[in-house]
Amino acid sequence: MADDTSTIFLGLGANGERQSLALSRANRHGLIAGATGTGKTVTLQGLAESFSADGVPVFVADVKGDLSGISMPGSPTFKHADKLEGRAQELGMKDYAYSDNPAVFWDLYGEQGHPIRTTISEMGPLLLARLMDLNDTQEGVLNIAFHYADEQGLLLLDLDDLQSMLAHCAENASELSAKYGNVSKASVGAIQRSLLSLRTQGGDMFFGEPALEIDDFLCVDEQGRGLINVLAADKLMRSPKLYATFLLWLLSELFETLPEVGDPDKPKLVFFFDEAHLLFDDAPKALEEKIEQVVRLIRSKGVGVFFVTQNPIDIPEDVAGQLGNRVQHALRAFTPRDQRAIKAAAETFRINPDLDVATAITELKVGEALVSTLMEDGAPSIVQRTLIKPPRSRLGPITAKERAIIRSISPVEGKYDTAIDRKSAEEVLLAKAADAAATAEEVEEKGKEEVARRPRKTTSLWEKAGKAAAGAVASSAATVIAAKVTGRKTSSNPMRNAATAAAGTIATSIGGAVAGRFVRNLIGGLMR
Template sequence: MADGTDHDTGSIFIGLGANGERQSLNPKRANRHGLIAGATGTGKTVTLQGLAESFSARGVPVFLADVKGDLSGIALPGSATFKHAEKLESRARELGMDDYAYSDNPVVFWDLFGEQGHPIRTTISEMGPLLLARLLNLNDTQEGVLNIAFHYADEQGLLLLDLDDLQAMLVHCAENASALSAKYGNVSKASVGAIQRSLLSLRTQGGDMFFGEPALEIDDFLTVDEQGRGTVNVLAADRLMRSPKLYATFLLWLLSELFETLPEVGDPEKPVLVFFFDEAHLLFEDAPKALEDKIEQVVRLIRSKGVGVYFVTQNPIDIPEEIAGQLGNRVQHALRAFTPRDQRAIRAAAETFRINPDLDVAAAITELRTGEALVSTLLEDGAPSVVQRTLVKPPRSRLGPITAKERAIIQSVSPVEGKYDTAVDRESAEEVLLAKAADAAATAEEVEEKGREQVAKRPRKTTSLWESAGKAAAGAAASSAAAVIAARVRGRKSSASATRSAASAAAGTIASGLGGAIAGRFVRNLIGGLMR
């Protein structure tokens, strides 16, 4: 049982109930989601760490967000020399874990900012207008303009990879607002300006580092090591938490990507991935009802992909009822009845458990010690077990953060070392639009020198966006603006192209021109249908 498995039943051991009954989680029901709740300092992090270890030991990959910086210790074994050792070993003896032993776990560190782990990136196209509008806090009108920008980029075969691409596309939409409004609906410069201001705010939060290439491949979250243990993917989120909307939107995007990428598996013998969503209240904070409905849909449908989502939060009433109703496995740590809201939370938590006639659940919630919880999990037949007051097992890995040196060593032997660490900036919407603007400037000069009729007879230099470029070239003001942009394009983004081999450059161009926009539109349509 040192590996976290109850060998008598094959289930994941959680702890020992007050009546001596072993409280365990059935892996066949682990994709039915769960909740870990409790006030600060009551043991939620230790419970999360212990469950993550047990899933990993059974070959189940795990994703968890380290919002306080104290979960990184899961990568290294605990030790009798650490300050928590006596408490851990005492709890193990109390639970009868005679074979308790310290152990490490196969960990890969990730970080949106690339400081404490491998960078996680996605492209603007993959994020799509729906989630991006949520991230930028756009109103309905502004979201409509953003949708037009995405649709127009798809039509023109323009890749939207990073924020520069999106900004260039929005500028182009504003400059061609009349033509676009006639075809797609009103595109006002005021709405474009509001979106641009939101993008600037996102940049100041470091959000621009999230968009670009190489984009995350979900399969890299689903690996096992040579011993058959599932990889524990730890997202360093202490800095990310300073931008709570970015944090919540990122995790929602990740869930959507998992849903779109993974095949249907129904109820497998064990989950494909277990996803711990810490500080889960941020996902629902100030969220409109429509967004809650979308999140509920994602959570409900992703179960069939074999993904278990476990929300971790201080107060159980932070989770909307429609979503809380889908969380079959529950670990409730102590709550404090200091305020009327706290008292409501205690009543709500007590009412969600299957009744135990021998336990006053509402009273017990306020009396639980640190490391003690009320536990109810789904049985083999899918029914919830009777709630039991439970001493939670101690983790085998180190409690608390690891040092920067230890993190660097773990990073150096990561299975994805070098794959995501260097950003790639290939030709995309910004470069194409800048090149076309330069063409427009040159055309304007030719018109002045040779006349419009002569210029019209020469072969076109570009094949898409020609009409808008020609219209832009007709006026002196447009000519002046295009000349400024042309000067920018000559000095930017040349180094990345120069370092690519001819073969890879050709492959990238083919993928960009033929596959990228179409594939991006296809995936967004799937996610869009899911998120609407």
């Protein structure tokens, strides 16, 4: 059964109805949900290779490591081959044949694919605050740091740049507080500790240059097939906030970079967001609003977003309301939450009078799903119980050798593999600090030289003592003469008075034990 050029074949309904997804409605987003082991990954793989065959580039996160098989053709000798061929025969797919797909492997850590990097400035304070779990006060300080860096013309490219910028803000906290609002050293310290935690998650490998060019995700091969960009996310999933923030950043970059195209005949890119619940776990209201805005508006950029998750109620209502194409695999009613999820999922479909949706969700077999898609006129189709078509590529992971070969012939080979560290905030601030230290040292040396060149007029201790004694004796002599002229009697010996006065003057000029011995000897000599 060949695919129509304007639709993607999904499978056959219970009554033999062909279930398809219109390419012109694929940018209206979608949901693939279901419990573990019910066939979500196989559905995703089949959809991705169908989009690629129609010339639509794809981005998909490989969270379990088994989507890498999409790059290699399936084979009768591989595991599950009999099930794939049996399903194809059941669906009447006479043209079913194994085939590969043009794939490019990416990895934030640069281990299983080309590194993906962005700069601190491109990430922005809102997503960084989410990534580092900052509170409102700390996020405000981070905003000030970004604004101040822009004013000073300082490039924030990697974590070292942000660390240097925060240290600079702490050193100039008083000045910044007067201009922008309170910048406390405690808040700066908390952000710096969060940066350290981010480094331990591998964040320092994500931030830097060369930064990703979105156009490299939007390519087709020489046969006109869309490239399937596979992100190795098995290691990344150990840092769920980094994973979720990265994918949200990527969506934001697509939204900001791509031009408006309205509703094209087929999407410019289809984006599969696996483990989508991580995007919304503990997300503050401001972030949820940003996600909802991006999902709503990115449709007009020709990008379709498919959320893949175990439970449909993991997706907030404002976002779920925009997902027009739905593939619901089986759910299990083990807990009250599961029961609520089944009821919520059943209520989102267009009613089929011949199908009890809530019951059917719990009875679906592996590889079977409830399907409802947007038709050409934009209305949702009636939900149908559907056998999902099998993929043509390999199920399961490829070998390390196969991955290395595919990476070596990648169209972006060598473009992102080597990091670049150009002059940015860290280097500028270090240079400024070094200049300031050199200037201070120069001023200090000049001051010492100036002091050394000044002429000094010194008077010896004995000169000071002689002058003091002479002054005291002259003063006492004047007192004696005045007394004789007036006839008054002096109450003390004028020579003793002179000696005492001179001693007091000298004692002021000399300190410690030396002064005491000098004064005693001088008085003793004068009293003889």
